[in-house]
Amino acid sequence: MNEPIESNWLLCPVCKSKTRIRLRVDTVLENFPLFCPKxxxxxxxxxxxxxxxxxxxxxxxTQSR
Numbered sequence: 001m002n003e004p005i006e007s008n009w010l011l012c013p014v015c016k017s018k019t020r021i022r023l024r025v026d027t028v029l030e031n032f033p034l035f036c037p038k039x040x041x042x043x044x045x046x047x048x049x050x051x052x053x054x055x056x057x058x059x060x061x062t063q064s065r
Contacts, residue, residue, distance in 0.1 A: 012036035013043065013054045023050060031055065 010021040017038040029047040036042075044055040 008050060010034070010047075010052070012039060012041075013045065013052065014041055015039040023047060025050060 005024050005026070007022055007024045009018045010023050011017065012019055012034070015036060015038055017036065019034060019036055021034065027047055027050075029045065032045050032047065034043055034045050045052055046055060
């Protein structure tokens with residue numbers, strides 16, 4: 001019949017605490033802005049087959065006149 005699909009909580013790559021996002025095995029995310037409520041950081045991540053690499057982005061530069 002219907003087999004339960006495995007799902008896990010998405011853990012913050014910085015502090016390893018639970019976020020408010022739940023992932024299934026078949027979830028695919030690209031350039032997803034993940035916010036961690038514990039460490040208050042936001043980062044871009046990709047998710048494929050529960051593998052979660054963080055996308056490194058350069059810090060914003062201020063514009064000089």
